[in-house]
Amino acid sequence: MDPAGGCPHADNARLLAGGAVAPVVLPGGIEGMVVLGHEELREFLSHPDVAKDARHFAALAEGRVPDGWPLRTFATVPGMTTADGADHRRLRALVGGAFTARRVEELRPRVEAVTAGLLDGLAGAAAAGDGVADLRRHYALPLPLGVICELLGVDPAHQERLHRLSSLVVATDTEPARSVAAHQELVELLASVVAARAAAPGDDLTSALVAAQGEDGDRLSGPELIGTLLLLIVAGHETTLNLVTNAVRALCAHRDQLALVTEGRAGWADVVEETLRWDSPVSYFPFRYPTRDLALGGVLVPRGTPVLAGYSAAGRDPRSHGADADRFDITRTPAAKHLSLGHGPHYCLGAPLARMEAAIALEALFTRFPDLDTAVPEDELVRHAGFVGNSVRALPVRPGRPAA
Template identity: 50%
Template sequence: MGQQPIVIDPAGRDIHGEAAELRRHESVAPVELPGGIRAWAPTGFEVLRQLLADDRVSKDPNRHWPAWQEGKHRDGWVNTWVGVTNMFTAHGADHRRLRGLVAPAFTKRRTDALRPRVEEITATLLDRMAAVPDGRADLRAAFAHPLPVAVICELFGVPEDRRADSARLVSEIFNTAATPQEALATLHEVHAFFTGLVAARRERPADDLTSALIATRDEEGSRLTEGELVDTLLLVVSAGHETTVNLIGNAVHALLTHPEQLARVLDGEFSWNDVIEETLRWSPPVANLPLRYAVEDIELPGGVTLARGDVILATYAAAGRDPRRHGPDGDRFDVSRTDKEHLSFGHGVHFCVGAPLARLEASIALPALFDRFPGLSLDDGAAPAEPLKTFISYGFATLPVRLARNTRPGPAAVDVPSRVRT
């Protein structure tokens, strides 16, 4: 990389500012990730889509990242992301094998069967919010977070008394500003947590997906190693936490900061599906996803060649607002937009298996929330919504709101934090 790299902020304080800087390059931009990792970042929609579907791009560091093979970068945040063995870090036949074990749990039929339970959890959370005496709440803590956490934990049999621990550990996994010591401690605790879950379910099987995976492992051990089993649980539970939490929170924040669009949705002019897909494009739950590697030299537009072994960062935030795809107003939230195509659930063989579940949960949660609280607004008497401190996720650590029930939002101007201002 002869060009000066763009240094990515570990705390993700200006995700979309960095994305705009990336897009000044024609196809890919050199970046430096936390820990001094040099990588290439696709700068727009088309190049990212090309690389996500290219079989010359791998996610297996053990086979295709020379620095990792040499023992480098094993003491920081990246170890939690690439130092695991599951379908997230697999390539080729290994990826097909591991994905094949998990994908049947997330088919449309099985996902649709979860609708009554998602509706039940949603109603319970809204009842609790309605009972708050002063009509004020942190929407993430009270609603956006506990809904998908409850769903994914029930699916995989995480006991109720351990769900707070699982949520805390997932949050720490996404903390890319952690010190190497903190990241290592998190990795050890995460593996202890899921190893314990496997042991408990092996001793007392139940009607959950962890027990089903254990049965596969124990009956057909050649298909799933014990390490793969533990790391697969880590992947699906953590992904089930983070993506939908941010999708719901980002959609609510987008609507509350664009009240004229919220009014049109509540009037039925646009659908909740329009809201969900525009949120995924404009404010993707995952902004940047590490890591991929060039299996061989790959020529890209603009005369750039990714050399064999080069690292690639998947840049969903940059792609979502790419003006070359979405026009000069690509950085504007607009539920009436005709082309809402995005890559926020990935593309190609690594497309997110949980995408139908995330969409289902959001499609239930959002209309139910605004039906119960049609006058919902940001709480201007509280501290501003606090962004997550990570360059991987994109969302809010806190989202203070007022729960007015009987008024519609008007066209008054709303102050938007600089991180998400359009």
């Protein structure tokens, strides 16, 4: 795997041509595997003999994974993404109520209000930049980051720092010393957030988690509380940030598809779902470990192997999505539902919120700026750092004249 990342789709097509499951070399020479095929990934994500707990990670147990390994946080952070069985259900139940369809729908007016303000900011940035503004920085980022921080009761003053540290922690090309320092700084920042909410509880999720910890220490340990906040902040904004960015890129490159929505022949939810399939915001997600030698797609996956979930590859697997799987088509009738938000017990808890935020953001953007277009050719956009997230680092756009 190239630690610097890049567009995954050409590599995915090449790997898929050789099979649905492939061996890979992770940073530091750690041997792993990636599941690329849609059906194989669907089976793997819900397989009873596949675990998330890093005690099953053979190389880690053998001491071959250093502290500064860029993917170590994914493997070892205490929380839902590294828990199995009863522990996973316990941790998920503590936060699940905040992300039900009903609770998310109650957030709609707030998301719409934040979006309207950000559109004003995007227009101002474009006016100050000869008609060009970075849509990722001024629009796609502050919406989900602001919403998740508000849900958690995090001071808005921390948002820029949280994003910077999150980006370093999830990047696969971060130097070891910098990775360790970023992780430590992020943990310390989240600990200060917990202390602030403990001293002055509010109507927010962090206060509820602190209260749950106080009621019964067996429900949530201190490291689990910090790990849960880390997960919610990182996953709660990075995925939607990439989703909105990728959807805007796709619509600008496929004006016929944009016309289908603006003319009422398709919906913004269709855009969101097709973007999730066609250009998944997460490309290769770490890690799951077989608890026994496992045959998958005709390939042996040895016990204890760190396995990546190849969401971007599965989304364009022609065996499941048809011979035209490479084509962006918001009207397609899916033969198989995409897996970009996961499958099985670890299905993305924030999926309803991500879908709503993205649909609102896209509709508001193209309603306000119907002629919006990218200001840089697609092949000149700089890709996301690392092979986990799948997007570009900046998206310069020309909003054009606002609608009357």
